[in-house]
Amino acid sequence: MTIGISVFGSGRIGVIHARNAAKAAGARLVSIMNPDRALAQPLADELGVPVVESAEQALSDPAVDAVIICTPTSTHVELIEQTARAGRAVMCEKPLDLAIGRVDRAVAVLEETGTPFMLSFNRRFDPGVAALRAAVEAGEVGALNMLSLTSRDPAPPPIDYVRQSGGYFADSTIHDIDLACWITGELPVEVHATGSCLVDPAIGAEGDCDTAMTTLKMPSGVLVHINNSRRAVYGFDQRIEAFGSGGMVQTANQHNDNLLRTTAEGFASQSPLKHFFLERYEASFAHALDEFVSALRERRAPSATQRDGRNALVIALACEESRTTGRVVRPRF
């Protein structure tokens, strides 16, 4: 069974998903949906599929078995509902929505209709992250005690992006939150977060932060630290350290090449880090789509569900509340 896929949206992420769908084993790209046809036409031409201008039109095509939603966040819930009602499977970019009430609506529809659904928490599918989780699961660190996640972007986004991002925690930390819950297998009982504006004053002027530290306490007592920055001049810094009764495993950053350079200017430098998520997580986007397609073909639930998405959002909102109130927050799931 080959899964026919329509990709909704053709922005930066839509391009990735469409290209991956076009070459994924067991899948077939059927169409690209964009109300503004001109924006999608070059990608559609590149991949040899038609542009459709509405979800209705896309879903009227019986060749479409599944939809990947890469449209603006505010449209996710309606498109999920529409696709679920049309009996098609859904993969959706994170976040589901910025409001828990709307997320609940999406969850309800998905569960009521029994729609196969996967949230695009692609970082779970990064080979390094997956290997670290497998090592933790295999007991390589004994009983897990502490987990530390460092996630720093190379440079801050435009202020327009920040304004509609839902805040630093819901926009960016949510990835680390999901990984923390996925690796530990737990949801936090206490959340503390604090943030500063040290990168771009315009971000602070919006009431948001660009430098943040988060602590999660898990029911088992496992402690989680997350640190984020909107600017790391040396590139996209993505590291995880899992520490336990039997030792420690750490993921390494990825460079553009694996040469070690030793010159008069600086001893033993490596090439720059992979620039940003499109480069760093290129493989993980492809692996995430593979997981979605495989789950559909094997009629099983995929790795990252709507519940995972809702949980991560609850925690991100608790971080935001902790930051703005200066209090420790006990999230309610």
Place this chain on the structure above:
Amino acid sequence: MTIGISVFGSGRIGVIHARNAAKAAGARLVSIMNPDRALAQPLADELGVPVVESAEQALSDPAVDAVIICTPTSTHVELIEQTARAGRAVMCEKPLDLAIGRVDRAVAVLEETGTPFMLSFNRRFDPGVAALRAAVEAGEVGALNMLSLTSRDPAPPPIDYVRQSGGYFADSTIHDIDLACWITGELPVEVHATGSCLVDPAIGAEGDCDTAMTTLKMPSGVLVHINNSRRAVYGFDQRIEAFGSGGMVQTANQHNDNLLRTTAEGFASQSPLKHFFLERYEASFAHALDEFVSALRERRAPSATQRDGRNALVIALACEESRTTGRVVRPRF
């Protein structure tokens, strides 16, 4: 001018200070004070100095210019007071005391008498830590944004030690707290700490924790993360990472040798870490004593003062309060 030194106490730390005093440039070991003569005699014999059985007796010797206090914490304040009143300089092991009220008394006496004083925050004098601070001061990371300190002991102490330690934060985290304030040049406005008992249930039974994460927010917005564990099976894990607008500097752990071993069992392993603080911070104890002696000879204040000790204790107690109340604490200095 050679500084004549009497070392008060001859336990684990007393041995280090006495041996260092015996060979430090500009200093001379004069006596070792221990009310239980038998305990001090072997060390005194090794170093060719007499044992004296009381502070009075030690201070009655005009050859004694300075005292290094390495006795149990509960005796620090009285011995500081006695030595200060006798007109001698004091170097004292951390912590000054576990109660702020008593620390204040020691601070008052020291300031009233104008006694030259140095708190033994020896980690400041570790070559790697000192190089990191110098790099931060020199602007190598641009404006500092985040500081992360990892400090994990190889194995938990006996429960008797834990009982009188003043709690994990006042006993152990206090070193990281001092370094954080010293490297950032700031005192925190907000403190959050959380702890778990994941290593030894006996520690939890005492109401203490053995696994902890601390967040400090500095007035400038700089964020500090500290993580501590009473057990790292791979050895004494001591790392610092300073991150800023211009990049990052990190200290490396120290191994027993610098060989890289590559065998069938595991690729590219290094020798074990230096076991614990006596080995890892051997150089820093010596450098700290050098600083004390140099400061006395140059009639200037040494690097780590009684105020630094008081500030670190205030923060450690705020950590303890945060852990036990589950609230963010604003320390008052």
Place this chain on the structure above:
Amino acid sequence: MTIGISVFGSGRIGVIHARNAAKAAGARLVSIMNPDRALAQPLADELGVPVVESAEQALSDPAVDAVIICTPTSTHVELIEQTARAGRAVMCEKPLDLAIGRVDRAVAVLEETGTPFMLSFNRRFDPGVAALRAAVEAGEVGALNMLSLTSRDPAPPPIDYVRQSGGYFADSTIHDIDLACWITGELPVEVHATGSCLVDPAIGAEGDCDTAMTTLKMPSGVLVHINNSRRAVYGFDQRIEAFGSGGMVQTANQHNDNLLRTTAEGFASQSPLKHFFLERYEASFAHALDEFVSALRERRAPSATQRDGRNALVIALACEESRTTGRVVRPRF
């Protein structure tokens, strides 16, 4: 234009080339040739192509534009000749042959017929090796002074393989020799090699060695060192270091994953090295085929020619002569 490919041989390397040909952009696998049909059938079924039982039969198919020769070394020259006379392009596994006279015959036929030809020196296409050569070409080490190549197999081959291998230099060092000439852009004026039998006495009983060091002196004065062993218990050790007036670049070994593991048994070990050439050079085989196909489509000479193969064999035979005579040899090309 899509290049139709017939793969001659279906052994270990034939499987790689056939699978790569089946998915390479711009290419199409047409058939697998093996006189023993049963040996090739599973691979052919996997890839959905027919087995043919002779070169004649394969070449009678007009859909075949090019042939990849992965049969035993002794058959290479005849198959090259036959394919060239049939007007098809050839990619051939190394070595061309073990006798210069027969290599010359192949070279003559290829040049007389103007047949597009590529020798499968796949290591040139390894991303790390290619990046190192690019760095040298770009002047990152200034003027090149010394080049060192370490190539150690995980375990010795069966003695039957050794017997027909042509000796350690022609079988294995030839890869390093080709890389040395390719990276330096020169052919050596002096060759010295020495070998020992330290791994498997059966190899020594055949008059061959399993541990070897080779020195090449280039016309420019650049010095090249190659060291080889038939056994590295920690895995397939493949490293290159280029040193020059402006610094040094080094390639790193590749591990099964990029986790750093820190346990009580050994500090900071990494996962084992990729086991052997099938794993380590997986990408380079694919990239080599891409180069072959691209060169055919762009009607240009591919990167590694029959002359490169002949030169490498001349040097390998000079190494063997140096080892057995104990003299420095000046190779004649």
Place this chain on the structure above:
Amino acid sequence: MTIGISVFGSGRIGVIHARNAAKAAGARLVSIMNPDRALAQPLADELGVPVVESAEQALSDPAVDAVIICTPTSTHVELIEQTARAGRAVMCEKPLDLAIGRVDRAVAVLEETGTPFMLSFNRRFDPGVAALRAAVEAGEVGALNMLSLTSRDPAPPPIDYVRQSGGYFADSTIHDIDLACWITGELPVEVHATGSCLVDPAIGAEGDCDTAMTTLKMPSGVLVHINNSRRAVYGFDQRIEAFGSGGMVQTANQHNDNLLRTTAEGFASQSPLKHFFLERYEASFAHALDEFVSALRERRAPSATQRDGRNALVIALACEESRTTGRVVRPRF
């Protein structure tokens, strides 16, 4: 018993030995000998000892138990003879002499008089080198198969130094030769060396080389590679790799500090290497003197003897012969 020491010579190396002698446990610096008093006076003043203007004068002082010879190479043999005849122990800088005949004279006198003697092959006493040899001795690499030594100076010496150096092999490679023999416990049966002039044409004009590769074949079949360069723009590059049936151990270069710096200009650079031998081998000079003093006090032979020095010179001269004749040389010891 405290060993009274007179240091002959007060140049770059004399300064090191004199300062080390002044603080070594079990030793006492008695005098500094230099026929040109003015050259030695500042050092003598620094260390509080007298200058003497001749060997006779130095040896007439009964407080002198041992002499460290740091004068020009051409004077070594006479001073050894004179000191041995005067019944004092000798530590001598390398090389003993550049002519085997004169070395033999020194060896004969030393053995005839039974004079305790140590050649200053200080690199044996470097902690990393010593740890590597200990690991090899302990069987950490199983049976040794190959040994590789990289030794590259930061910058070429003045041409006047080169002229009287005895050639690159006798001047510099001799250190690596000694380590190779010491680590393997063998003397080579075959020597091959080749050199180029790629750094300074003035060196080539003297008939010498500045870039060299050496191969030693040991009786057991162990193969040794040495590479040398008079210029490494990134600093004093000193690495050893021992490879055997059970794995590999490697020494690491030493940096000015252990910070890892990550900036926009280059990822993960370290501080520069320790500049040259005075900095890099500072500890090894002190440890070598400790060994000399300990051996005298314990009435045993020190680690590096006159025979070791003679053997290393024979091999270095064989390297020079191999380089200039283009032939493999079998050294005769």
